[in-house]
Amino acid sequence: xxxxxxxxxxxxxxxxxxxxxxxxxxxxxxxxxxxxxxxxxxxxxxxxxxxxxxxxxxxxxxxxxxxxxxxxxxxxxxxxxxxxxxxxxxxxxxxxxxxxxxxxxxxxxxxxxxxxxx
Amino acid sequence: xxxxxxxxxxxxxxxxxxxxxxxxxxxxxxxxxxxxxxxxxxxxxxxxxxxxxxxxxxxxxxxxxxxxxxxxxxxxxxxxxxxxxxxxxxxxxxxxxxxxxxxxxxxxxxxxxx
Numbered sequence: 001x002x003x004x005x006x007x008x009x010x011x012x013x014x015x016x017x018x019x020x021x022x023x024x025x026x027x028x029x030x031x032x033x034x035x036x037x038x039x040x041x042x043x044x045x046x047x048x049x050x051x052x053x054x055x056x057x058x059x060x061x062x063x064x065x066x067x068x069x070x071x072x073x074x075x076x077x078x079x080x081x082x083x084x085x086x087x088x089x090x091x092x093x094x095x096x097x098x099x100x101x102x103x104x105x106x107x108x109x110x111x112x113x114x115x116x117x118x
Numbered sequence: 119x120x121x122x123x124x125x126x127x128x129x130x131x132x133x134x135x136x137x138x139x140x141x142x143x144x145x146x147x148x149x150x151x152x153x154x155x156x157x158x159x160x161x162x163x164x165x166x167x168x169x170x171x172x173x174x175x176x177x178x179x180x181x182x183x184x185x186x187x188x189x190x191x192x193x194x195x196x197x198x199x200x201x202x203x204x205x206x207x208x209x210x211x212x213x214x215x216x217x218x219x220x221x222x223x224x225x226x227x228x229x230x231x232x
Contacts, residue, residue, distance in 0.1 A: 043222040
């Protein structure tokens with residue numbers, strides 16, 4: 001497809017379980033970002049991948065959160081031992097990558113995964 | 119830490135009214151500025167962006183924004199809104215030095231009454 005895709009679109013889990021969220025970026029986009037949006041709040045940055053560089057994990061809220069990216073394609077965000085405060089919409093975005101032109105800075109967002117932790 | 123503030127959490131107005139949404143950021147270096155919109159049931163879409171050059175930026179659907187560097191502001195405007203502009207609007211800032219990750223404001227929910 002032409003856009004960023006995410007799966008699943010909705011995930012309901014029990015407290016303490018692990019979950020995996022998937023993101024397929026736009027083909028050719030070297031940069032990939034994860035954000036989350038908790039109810040009534042703005043979007044928070046979680047983690048960022050750029051090519052083969054070490055990811056920027058500065059936004060991950062705890063060590064229960066981790067993410068991987070296979071080359072310049074699919075990324076998986078994993079939340080271990082989920083807590084109720086992890087309930088949010090998790091958004092993935094991709095961009096062409098770092099560069100001086102604005103086109104490289106525009107991020108395209110996927111539809112998100114709505115995670116509900118009971 | 120870099121932060122982005124949107125002054126209004128909720129705005130209600132009638133069709134044909136003018137809209138202005140405030141956005142201020144705290145970082146003093148070179149930044150890229152964005153407004154995103156999220157229509158009900160849809161994902162985030164880019165409305166407009168500022169990278170450099172003319173501080174008055176025109177985006178899609180008749181929206182524009184003005185970058186005022188001295189005020190650290192990037193306010194969004196539309197002269198005459200339509201019911202279809204009902205949405206949540208997010209201001210965001212990025213810096214190349216920080217990997218272009220976006221820092222978002224808290225969002226403003228706009229309801230346009232027909």
